Amino acid sequence: MKILILATKNEAVERTVRLLHTAIRKKPNLVLGLATGGTMLDVYQSFAKSALSAGLETDKLTTFNLDEYIGLPANHPQSYRTYMNDNLFANLNIPLSQTYIPRGDALDPEEEAHRYEALLSAAGGLDFQLLGLGENGHIGFNEPSSSLASRTRVKTLTRSTRDANRRYFGCDEGVPKLAITMGIRSIMDAKSIVLLATGSEKAQAVFDMIEGPVSASCPASALQFHQNTTIILDQSSAAELRNTEYYQHVHKDGV
Numbered sequence: 001m002k003i004l005i006l007a008t009k010n011e012a013v014e015r016t017v018r019l020l021h022t023a024i025r026k027k028p029n030l031v032l033g034l035a036t037g038g039t040m041l042d043v044y045q046s047f048a049k050s051a052l053s054a055g056l057e058t059d060k061l062t063t064f065n066l067d068e069y070i071g072l073p074a075n076h077p078q079s080y081r082t083y084m085n086d087n088l089f090a091n092l093n094i095p096l097s098q099t100y101i102p103r104g105d106a107l108d109p110e111e112e113a114h115r116y117e118a119l120l121s122a123a124g125g126l127d128f129q130l131l132g133l134g135e136n137g138h139i140g141f142n143e144p145s146s147s148l149a150s151r152t153r154v155k156t157l158t159r160s161t162r163d164a165n166r167r168y169f170g171c172d173e174g175v176p177k178l179a180i181t182m183g184i185r186s187i188m189d190a191k192s193i194v195l196l197a198t199g200s201e202k203a204q205a206v207f208d209m210i211e212g213p214v215s216a217s218c219p220a221s222a223l224q225f226h227q228n229t230t231i232i233l234d235q236s237s238a239a240e241l242r243n244t245e246y247y248q249h250v251h252k253d254g255v
């Protein structure tokens, strides 16, 4: 794992955006795995803006989102399809037909999950996966106790994830209980992975992911087995780490 600790959230976001640029410049037809959530909002805003100003070629990308809530049609204001269209795709030169997100309103969600995994594999797998981190250590919606060998499937969301997402739905009853999510194995098959976590509320999960044992109790700890993962942190999310001096020695200020 490459651990980059930046001074501020903004610098951590910009570092993430730079890695995206580098990967796309190297391979314009990159198969790119994308996350949603609050952390990614700044990333997508900065990425779309800088891609335009830098003349980055994005029309050959294929994107696969990690997850979608079950029960929400694509045009629901809180669906991840709406989130992605509004926050990234509308501001980027990419045909929507090259952007994949599980269908939350599929009649048979299990079948939709299989279809999605098959699409991913037909695209040749992920070149680059962008991840956020749940306060409980989840990646995608792989909640604690998820099989570390899991593929795309239906998952029940935990109380803590539903609480964290209640702000978007206004009331508790509105927050979906189930989601389709890429599995941990599907994510681990990506050739490279970049995870961004900022803020003190992520500090415990960051510790568990990097310095804790590999365990389904912290799904992100599976990344310890990945050969090309970069973790980008700010000072607050890195606060619980014990080997900070070493990480700073190897990559001073996240360089």
Ligand code: F6R
Binding pocket: 034, 035, 036, 037, 038, 039, 040, 066, 067, 131, 132, 133, 134, 135, 138, 139, 140, 141
């Ligand atoms: C959603 C996803 C989740 C989020 C995580 C962090 O697509 O991948 O794993 O990355 O829940 O969410 P925020 O950034 O809102 O704290």
